Amino acid sequence: MSPRRKRTAILISGGGSNMRALIEAARDPAYPAEITLVISNRPDAGGLVYAKAAGIAASVVDHKIYAGREEFERSMQALLEIHRIELVCMAGFLRMVTPWFIGQWAGRLLNIHPALLPAFRGLHTHERALAEGVKIHGCTVHFVVPAMDEGPIVAQAAVPVLDSDTPESLGRRVLAQEHIIYPAALARVAGNCVTIQGNRTFDVDPAATPNPMVMPPIVPSDA
Known part of the structure; x- marks a missing residue:
């Protein structure tokens, strides 16, 4: 039996060319990560369209509507938990993340x-x-x-x-x-x-x- 693939989310802000490379690699059933969620902090990010076309859950957490970084990140964290994410990849994600968010994903957050x-x-x-x-x-x-x-x-x-x-x-x-x-x-x-x-x-x-x-x-x- 093949080992279980790790549920992975990608954070983007734009077109997401690195996101696309990750999604394409993960199409191989033998690839050890499964891309199950894409989150953008910008509603107009082109990568959202690509992710949806690939059959991947794509969500927007618009940083502009939050009072501060941690409030924004807590909304992202809630989504990541709902989707049972195990690894997170930042791919053209144009937001500095706080020590709080990094602490939630220590050793599991790539850039x-x-x-x-x-x-x-x-x-x-x-x-x-x-x-x-x-x-x-x-x-x-x-x-x-x-x-x-x-x-x-x-x-x-x-x-x-x-x-x-x-x-x-x-x-x-x-x-x-x-x-x-x-x-x-x-x-x-x-x-x-x-x-x-x-x-x-x-x-x-x-x-x-x-x-x-x-x-x-x-x-x-x-x-």
């Missing part, structure tokens, strides 16, 4: 960031990478902790910075890698293949399951 953390925390990562003159850029999947863009790293992928790059061209190549490593990272977490020790993650059995998620630089065409 993807468009940079090789700990470099370039925060916004405008591609512009900043070009301004700093780095030769390697990329993306990171990590567990969420109260400090912004910190927490144990599950997966990273690197792309070279080309002389011809603009923030847009660099961002497109990074996004393509996000769509690869986020489903792979979720699979490892949902499959209980990752353990957290301090601010690091380790394979549960490194000899049996070497971690493929720290990727060497990928040399793509200049998209």
Whole structure:
């Protein structure tokens, strides 16, 4: 008998391209996570349409109608509990979450960031990478902790910075890698293949399951 798939929710604010990558990966019955809920803080988020078309429950918790962050998060938490969610993935969710919410999901809340953390925390990562003159850029999947863009790293992928790059061209190549490593990272977490020790993650059995998620630089065409 196949192990039970973990019920997973995705938090979005927009079109949800990483959400789509996760949903597509989870169509495989052997994938260890089942996407059962999508929540957006914006009623006009395009990702809601995609989720509904995929047969996934899609809900709006509009942050604008709440007096504060925790009130907003408690409404999200109620939905997550109703749907018996076990893991949560933030995918373009443009809200800072409070320590209260993070505490509810410690070790079960993932985020993807468009940079090789700990470099370039925060916004405008591609512009900043070009301004700093780095030769390697990329993306990171990590567990969420109260400090912004910190927490144990599950997966990273690197792309070279080309002389011809603009923030847009660099961002497109990074996004393509996000769509690869986020489903792979979720699979490892949902499959209980990752353990957290301090601010690091380790394979549960490194000899049996070497971690493929720290990727060497990928040399793509200049998209």
